[in-house]
Each structure stands twice: as C-alpha cells, then as structure tokens.
Amino acid sequence: MTLTCHARGLPQPTFTWITPDGHAVNATAPVYESEVLDDGSENRRGKIVQGDGSLLIFNTRVVDQGVYKCVAINVVGQDSKTVNLTVKEGKNRIYLFCHFKTIFVLARVTRSSCIGK
Secondary structure, eight states: OEEOOOEEOSSOOEEEEEOTTSOEEETTBOEEEEEEOTTSOEEEEEEEEOTTSOEEEESOOGGGOEEEEEEEEETTEEEEEEEEEEEEEETTEEEEEEEEEEOOSSSEEOOOOEEOO
C-alpha cells in the first residue's frame, strides 16, 4: 500500500508522515513491527517514507487503518494533508479505500493518489 504526498517548494520540502497511532515516520525513522504467527513463523510489517515522500505500508492489515497526515516542511514553513485509510479484510483478500482531505497552502500538491497492492 502506498500513500503519496507531493509538494513543491524552494528549497524542496522534506516529508514526515504521522500515523493513526501518533508515530512520526520520515526518511530516517521508519517503523517496523514483527509478530509471531500461530505456526511459529514471523510476519514483518512496517511503514517507510520513500525518496519521493510517499509512505509505503507493507503487509497492510486492519490495524493500519485510520487518518494519516503528511507534513511537508522547508525553511519557509510547513503544511499538511490528511488521508483516511480504510482496510477491510475478506476471505483471502484485503480491500483498501483512501479518502483525501487537502489542506496544502504553502506547498502546492501536484498529485494525490493511493495505490494498493
């Protein structure tokens, strides 16, 4: 699952994502989680900010749903955008839905998208 956040500014802004549980995720601070499954194997999940500012959520589950905030920051200021991610688990499938609320002023949003895999 990839949530994108594109902003323009001089200098180019850096991106931090605030997760529904309050963690700040940025290029230098990814979030990783591990869980041991019933069969003893380990399932690794996490959230990583990629070079273009998008947030990669891998091994997405229902616990990942909620409002994510993308914050674009440079020396001129900062601005943010929120995305509401809904995750529904069905038989052998995960359904992902994104709802965007744009509030960018200082940095201009060039594209917004939600890509589920």
